[in-house]
Amino acid sequence: SQTIHQWPATLVQPVGSPLSLECTVEGTSNPNLYWYRQAAGRGLQLLFYSVGIGQISSEVPQNLSASRPQDRQFILSSKKLLLSDSGFYLCASTIAGRDYNEQFFGPGTRLTVL
Amino acid sequence: GQNIDQPTEMTATEGAIVQINCTYQTSGFNGLFWYQQHAGEAPTFLSYNVLDGLEEKGRFSSFLSRSKGYSYLLLKELQMKDSASYLCAALDSNYQLIWGAGTKLIIKP
Numbered sequence: 461s462q463t464i465h466q467w468p469a470t471l472v473q474p475v476g477s478p479l480s481l482e483c484t485v486e487g488t489s490n491p492n493l494y495w496y497r498q499a500a501g502r503g504l505q506l507l508f509y510s511v512g513i514g515q516i517s518s519e520v521p522q523n524l525s526a527s528r529p530q531d532r533q534f535i536l537s538s539k540k541l542l543l544s545d546s547g548f549y550l551c552a553s554t555i556a557g558r559d560y561n562e563q564f565f566g567p568g569t570r571l572t573v574l
Numbered sequence: 575g576q577n578i579d580q581p582t583e584m585t586a587t588e589g590a591i592v593q594i595n596c597t598y599q600t601s602g603f604n605g606l607f608w609y610q611q612h613a614g615e616a617p618t619f620l621s622y623n624v625l626d627g628l629e630e631k632g633r634f635s636s637f638l639s640r641s642k643g644y645s646y647l648l649l650k651e652l653q654m655k656d657s658a659s660y661l662c663a664a665l666d667s668n669y670q671l672i673w674g675a676g677t678k679l680i681i682k683p
Contacts, residue, residue: 503675550616560605561669565616
């Protein structure tokens with residue numbers, strides 16, 4: 461079965477500091493991978509998705525970037541955090557064997573920027 | 575543009591039935607998902623509809639009308655643990671999920 465690991469679970473960072481969030485997937489090969497952000501009480505905002513190693517599509521222009529150095533590793537980064545970057549960051553993967561785009565989510569990282 | 579509409583919040587009584595509606599407008603359509611999200615947790619998959627009609631899974635059912643751009647999630651025999659947000663998401667022509675803001679369901683004893 462598929463498992464997604466995200467770390468850290470919670471993070472408090474000062475404005476202007478860098479960020480690196482990591483997501484790794486087990487139990488599948490060549491998944492589509494996604495980074496979402498969810499502000500308090502809001503829906504999911506797609507930030508980046510990747511269909512393969514080194515292939516990143518950005519959905520929202522902002523101070524965040526993403527990389528996929530390995531098939532099952534997806535990293536979200538920022539050089540300088542803004543207050544508006546606070547939120548719940550979720551990594552998601554498509555599920556092997558499904559012929560539709562069901563997405564399976566990791567446990568998330570709750571980021572507070574002060 | 576692409577848009578998903580669902581009510582912000584609903585309240586229901588334990589043991590009762592509740593229907594959460596969702597309307598969508600997307601560039602192309604390849605199916606409709608419902609996810610459940612408890613506070614502070616990640617969303618979990620509930621259902622997927624691509625053809626018109628009702629899909630039943632235990633206490634939860636999901637309905638789709640493609641001609642009307644409409645879906646609903648029906649929850650029967652409500653339990654306190656059903657208190658959560660319910661997210662509607664439509665799969666567009668590029669197979670990307672377009673997400674609604676979610677409906678917060680409050681269950682009262």
